[in-house]
Amino acid sequence: MKALATRAGLAQFLRFGLVGVANTATSYLVIRMLAEPLGVPAASAIGYAAGVVQSFLLNRFWTFSNTRPRTDGRLGGEALRFIAVNLACGGLFTLVNSLAEPHIGLLAATLAGVAMVTPLGFILNRFIVFR
DSSP: OOOGGGHHHHHHHHHHHHHHHHHHHHHHHHHHHHHHHHHHHHHHHHHHHHHHHHHHHHIIIIIITTTTTTTTTTTHHHHHHHHHHHHHHHHHHHHHHHHHHEEEEEHHHHHHHHHHHHHHHHIIIIIIOOO
Protein backbone atom coordinates (compact mmCIF):
# COMPACT_ATOMS: atom_id res chain seq x y z
CA MET A 1 0.00 0.00 0.00
CA LYS A 2 3.07 2.24 0.20
CA ALA A 3 2.71 2.91 -3.54
CA LEU A 4 -0.58 4.67 -2.88
CA ALA A 5 1.05 7.17 -0.51
CA THR A 6 3.32 8.69 -3.16
CA ARG A 7 2.58 11.63 -5.42
CA ALA A 8 2.50 9.22 -8.35
CA GLY A 9 0.05 7.01 -6.45
CA LEU A 10 -2.21 9.96 -5.77
CA ALA A 11 -2.06 11.05 -9.41
CA GLN A 12 -2.92 7.52 -10.44
CA PHE A 13 -5.89 7.45 -8.08
CA LEU A 14 -7.09 10.78 -9.51
CA ARG A 15 -6.81 9.41 -13.07
CA PHE A 16 -8.73 6.34 -11.90
CA GLY A 17 -11.35 8.69 -10.48
CA LEU A 18 -11.66 10.61 -13.75
CA VAL A 19 -12.05 7.35 -15.63
CA GLY A 20 -14.69 6.42 -13.08
CA VAL A 21 -16.60 9.64 -13.73
CA ALA A 22 -16.61 8.87 -17.45
CA ASN A 23 -17.67 5.28 -16.76
CA THR A 24 -20.41 6.44 -14.41
CA ALA A 25 -21.80 8.77 -17.05
CA THR A 26 -21.72 6.02 -19.66
CA SER A 27 -23.28 3.47 -17.28
CA TYR A 28 -25.99 5.88 -16.14
CA LEU A 29 -26.95 6.81 -19.70
CA VAL A 30 -27.24 3.17 -20.69
CA ILE A 31 -29.19 2.32 -17.51
CA ARG A 32 -31.50 5.30 -18.07
CA MET A 33 -32.21 4.21 -21.64
CA LEU A 34 -32.86 0.57 -20.70
CA ALA A 35 -34.52 0.81 -17.25
CA GLU A 36 -38.04 1.21 -18.62
CA PRO A 37 -38.05 -1.59 -21.20
CA LEU A 38 -35.86 -4.09 -19.31
CA GLY A 39 -36.19 -3.21 -15.62
CA VAL A 40 -33.55 -1.79 -13.30
CA PRO A 41 -31.63 -5.02 -12.54
CA ALA A 42 -31.05 -5.92 -16.21
CA ALA A 43 -30.43 -2.30 -17.20
CA SER A 44 -27.91 -1.95 -14.36
CA ALA A 45 -26.00 -5.03 -15.45
CA ILE A 46 -25.89 -3.89 -19.09
CA GLY A 47 -24.98 -0.32 -18.14
CA TYR A 48 -22.23 -1.55 -15.87
CA ALA A 49 -20.87 -3.77 -18.67
CA ALA A 50 -20.69 -0.78 -21.03
CA GLY A 51 -18.74 1.14 -18.41
CA VAL A 52 -16.42 -1.85 -17.88
CA VAL A 53 -15.34 -1.93 -21.53
CA GLN A 54 -14.63 1.77 -21.46
CA SER A 55 -12.86 1.39 -18.11
CA PHE A 56 -10.51 -1.35 -19.32
CA LEU A 57 -9.36 0.70 -22.28
CA LEU A 58 -8.89 3.96 -20.37
CA ASN A 59 -7.26 2.34 -17.35
CA ARG A 60 -4.93 0.13 -19.37
CA PHE A 61 -3.73 2.84 -21.70
CA TRP A 62 -3.86 5.86 -19.37
CA THR A 63 -4.33 5.26 -15.63
CA PHE A 64 -2.01 2.29 -15.14
CA SER A 65 0.17 2.60 -18.25
CA ASN A 66 3.25 3.69 -16.29
CA THR A 67 3.05 1.16 -13.45
CA ARG A 68 3.48 -2.03 -15.37
CA PRO A 69 6.29 -3.28 -17.59
CA ARG A 70 5.90 -3.04 -21.33
CA THR A 71 5.78 -6.76 -22.04
CA ASP A 72 4.17 -8.46 -24.98
CA GLY A 73 1.43 -10.92 -24.14
CA ARG A 74 0.10 -9.10 -21.07
CA LEU A 75 -3.17 -8.01 -22.68
CA GLY A 76 -4.83 -11.41 -22.35
CA GLY A 77 -3.90 -11.88 -18.71
CA GLU A 78 -4.86 -8.33 -17.85
CA ALA A 79 -8.18 -8.70 -19.64
CA LEU A 80 -9.02 -11.93 -17.79
CA ARG A 81 -8.09 -10.46 -14.40
CA PHE A 82 -9.99 -7.27 -15.26
CA ILE A 83 -13.08 -9.30 -16.14
CA ALA A 84 -12.87 -11.27 -12.88
CA VAL A 85 -12.49 -8.09 -10.80
CA ASN A 86 -15.33 -6.39 -12.62
CA LEU A 87 -17.65 -9.37 -12.33
CA ALA A 88 -17.24 -9.14 -8.57
CA CYS A 89 -17.60 -5.34 -8.56
CA GLY A 90 -20.48 -5.56 -11.04
CA GLY A 91 -22.35 -7.97 -8.83
CA LEU A 92 -21.94 -5.63 -5.87
CA PHE A 93 -22.94 -2.62 -8.01
CA THR A 94 -26.04 -4.34 -9.37
CA LEU A 95 -27.10 -5.49 -5.93
CA VAL A 96 -26.71 -2.03 -4.40
CA ASN A 97 -28.40 -0.28 -7.34
CA SER A 98 -31.31 -2.72 -7.45
CA LEU A 99 -31.95 -2.61 -3.71
CA ALA A 100 -31.53 1.16 -3.35
CA GLU A 101 -33.41 2.36 -6.45
CA PRO A 102 -36.94 1.94 -5.07
CA HIS A 103 -36.01 3.98 -2.00
CA ILE A 104 -33.73 6.75 -3.32
CA GLY A 105 -34.29 6.88 -7.09
CA LEU A 106 -32.19 5.74 -10.02
CA LEU A 107 -29.52 8.47 -10.01
CA ALA A 108 -28.81 8.26 -6.28
CA ALA A 109 -28.85 4.46 -6.40
CA THR A 110 -26.39 4.43 -9.28
CA LEU A 111 -24.08 6.81 -7.42
CA ALA A 112 -24.37 4.68 -4.27
CA GLY A 113 -23.32 1.63 -6.26
CA VAL A 114 -20.35 3.52 -7.68
CA ALA A 115 -19.33 4.69 -4.21
CA MET A 116 -19.26 1.08 -3.06
CA VAL A 117 -17.16 -0.30 -5.91
CA THR A 118 -14.70 2.55 -6.58
CA PRO A 119 -12.22 2.05 -3.71
CA LEU A 120 -12.37 -1.72 -4.06
CA GLY A 121 -11.94 -1.46 -7.84
CA PHE A 122 -8.88 0.80 -7.57
CA ILE A 123 -7.08 -1.50 -5.16
CA LEU A 124 -7.86 -4.64 -7.15
CA ASN A 125 -6.94 -3.03 -10.48
CA ARG A 126 -3.72 -1.51 -9.18
CA PHE A 127 -2.40 -4.58 -7.39
CA ILE A 128 -3.96 -7.52 -9.26
CA VAL A 129 -5.02 -6.53 -12.79
CA PHE A 130 -2.39 -4.02 -13.94
CA ARG A 131 0.48 -5.15 -11.72
